[in-house]
Amino acid sequence: MERYTEKIRERARDLLESGKVDVFIGYSKGSVPMMNRPALIREPREVNKLLWDNHCALNLCNYLTKRTEKIGIIANGCNSRNIVTHILENQIKREQLYIVGIPCEGMVDHRAVARAVGQRDILAVEGLGEEFLVKGKDFEERFTKQTFLQRNCVTCRHHNPVIYDEMIGEPVEEGELPNGYADVEAIEGMSSDKKWAFFAQLISRCIRCYACRNACPLCYCPTCFVDESKPQWVGKSSDPTDTMTFHLLRAYHCAGRCTDCGACERVCPVGISMRQFTRKLNKDGETFFSWEAGLTLEKRPPLDTYRPDDYNDFIK
Ligand code: SF4
Ligand code: SF4
Ligand code: SF4
Secondary structure, eight states: OTTHHHHHHHHHHHHHHTTSOSEEEEEEOOSSTTOOEEEEEOSGGGGGGOBOSTTOOSOGGGGTTTOOSOEEEEEOHHHHHHHHHHHHTTSSOGGGEEEEEOOOOOOBOHHHHHHHTTTOOOOEEEEETTEEEEEOSSOEEEEEGGGGBOHHHHTOSOOSOSSOSEESSOOOOOOOOSOTTHHHHHHHTSOHHHHHHHHHHHTTTOOOOOHHHHHOTTOOOSSOTTTOOTTOOSOSSOOHHHHHHHHHHHHHHTTTTOOOOOHHHHHOTTOOOTHHHHHHHHHHHHHHHOOOTTSOSSSOOGGGOOOTTOSSGGGO
């Protein structure tokens, strides 16, 4: 993974120096280990801040919305699919973008690593190819990356970018996954009461900080429905009904658009797996519409497609 860092810096420098882009969007080291942050680089002398490793898991597409300048951006599988969705939804123009594609080998789950070291303070994490080294004040432990992948990366079917102007590195093999939706099927098999109890329990620790919304490139409404006060669609407290309303509505707003990038889940301060909502909608999108978000610019998403000859009565 780290081997791509130098190439990214080189390409960013060339693109900025030649004036092909005004800004280059990538990742730089975060203020805490395993949380690289998005970086917007405008000067060639700043390109050494850019890097690529096991912790580039926030979604860079979030920083494209309504920009007007020429933009260079790095894109792995999921980020590239959100770029496609952004173009389809008129949030950015294809001709504004220079996309540097990166084959992705998955990101490390920072919470799983914290659990593995017994929640001790982690001071640094170093990649070592297939392994990584976790360092604390008085400990050092080695782990294998494959056993610490983020859950969305374990079931990912699109590691390679679906849209790019140039690729850095050879595409990785996509491979066949046994059943990417076993978790959703387990919930589908529950009774209504059990499903309700499952989701009530899932969100019971939610503090309504909206980090999940803010990290998601799909949530670009100028005013989110939860922040409206005239009319007020949903209460502002952490009352369970209001909290559930937020999660259900946000999930529906992502229907047919979510790429399962995992950014929402990664930033949640209390570790809620809110992808359980969107994954059900992703599965239904595949089952009923043969649709996976962001794979092509040639087709409109199912929820903004109107057909006068639709076989469902409600359309008439
Ligand atoms: S979901 Fe796929 S493309 Fe996205 S970070 Fe994980 S492995 Fe990479
Ligand atoms: S809902 Fe979560 S997983 Fe889906 S696109 Fe948004 S941030 Fe990514
Ligand atoms: S990030 Fe977590 S705590 Fe914050 S609103 Fe989302 S689910 Fe709730």
